[in-house]
Amino acid sequence: MPSIILIVDDEPAGRHTLESILEGQGYQLETAGNGHEALIKARDIQPDVILLDVMMPGMDGFEVCRRIRSDVSLAEIPIIMLTALDDRQSFMIGLESGADDYITKPYDRHELRARLLGITRLNRYRKLLDDRINIEQAHQQLLSAYDATIEGWSRAMDLRDKETEGHTQRVTTLTEKLARLAGMSDTELIHIRRGSLLHDIGKLGVPDAILFKPDKLTEEEWRIMKMHPQYAREMILPIDYLQPAIDIPYCHHEKWDGSGYPQGLKGAEIPIAARLFALVDVWDALRSDRPYRNAMRRPEALEYIRTQSGSHFDPALTTLFLEMIENEN
Secondary structure (H helix, E strand, O other), X not given: OOOEEEEEOOOHHHHHHHHHHHOOOOOEXXXXXXXXXXXXXXXXXXXXXXXXXXXXXXXXXXXXXXXXXXXXXXXXXXXXXXXXXXXXXXXXXXXXXOOOEEEEOOOOXXXXXXXXXXXXXXXXXXXXXXXXXXXXXXXXXXXXXXXXXXXXXXXXXXXXXXXXXXXXXXXXXXXXXXXXXXXXXXXXXXXXXXXXXXXXXXXHHOOHXXXXXXXXXXXXXXXXXXXXXXXXHHHHOOOHHHHHHOHHHHHOOOOOOOOOOOOOOOHHHOOHHHHHHHHHHHHHHHOOXXXXXXXXXXXXXXXXXHHOEOOOEOHHHHHHHHHHHHOOO
16 A cells, blocks of 8 residues: 655645655655644544745745644654755744654655655554554453453352352462462463363363252263363364463372372373362361361461472472472461
């Protein structure tokens, strides 16, 4: 798309001269015969550069320039002033009015073309930079909206199960802390946070009669309950930006010795995010009251985690987790 150049001059001869100089240079040329017309046309066409004559009746070029700079919709448009005034005072007034460049008449056509080319290039680069910044800001706003949605989902799931209210936020915070100690990158931490918030989303596919049953589950009910990681995978996989967060919802019930579910993964086959989360998830469960038992005291819970190292939990991460918990107080 060609750059739009608005030529402002009250003299038809002056406008025609500039048009003849710039014809064939790849610009779209527009003209205005006075200051008022220039302001109206500038708002309408949003030119890339304005070539502005100074000596015009009614509203001179200095005033036009000031009004353009005070108009939010026009303020960023580059202005080159063209005038027969070659004294220092006029030059300073032009710059103070907001002109980007100042060329005195009679001007050399090659110099004018060169200066216009330079300023249109700079303006194009500025617009590209602004567009990139706007795209990045929009992207960040979109991600923030996504994350706010995830937070809402997690709160809804916690409210659904009064027994575990607050569980999701607690395990998310602690898993992020453990992951940071384990050397995970900032990008990995984003996915770990999202996965932690969504770790039990698959339970939305489990009937309430099973999910909230106060008694021991039957073998068939337990089979259905153990499907929730698979349900989580099916929910998350079609959502592109959540795919890197799938490890925790899908694999956090796997165990180091291979006795977990849904895949029976063993050792380092289990994604590290899921191994980290499993420690925190069990810890929070142990330290929380349930209808069928009271919360374990801190020493008892620590000892239980320690005894599960190498069977349920990754031994190296267990050591790191225990150090983290013991250093909390």
